[in-house]
Amino acid sequence: MKIRSIFTLVACAAALSACTSSGPRPLPPISQGPTVDGAWVDANGLVSTFGGGRLETRTSDGSNKVMATGTYTQQANNLVSITLFSNIKQTTTQANCAMVTPNQLNCTSESGAQFSLARRG
Secondary structure (H helix, E strand, C coil): CCHHHHHHHHHHHHHHHCCCCCCCCCCCCCCCCCCCCEEEECCCCCEEEEECCEEEEECCCCCCCEEEEEEEEEEHHHEEEEEEEECCCCEEEEEEEEEEECCEEEEEECCCCEEEEEECC
16 A cells, blocks of 8 residues: 555544544424413403313403313414313313414314404413
8 A cells, every 4th residue: 555545544534533423412492382371361351271281261250250171282383272161051162273473362163153362461
């Protein structure tokens, strides 16, 4: 082998040894959109509190009566799926909501009724 070839091999080996890593690099955190957790109010003044996959709707007239309870799942693209049991009508309703801003949910129930919820500050 020629000296030049040996020198080239040694230089390449040195360059490659500088490329080693101590393991895979951590991925950057996935950016989450706004969360639905918190208190929301509808046009009738009912307050719905979302947290941990459960929700509860109460009156705001001072009696603080539980009107409905249910569950929700927050999905991709700021969509929220709600299943709600009415304590008054004794019925279960499903609704799909879109979080159009961090402070507004626009919802449509399975019957086609539309309603909005505003985040309570």
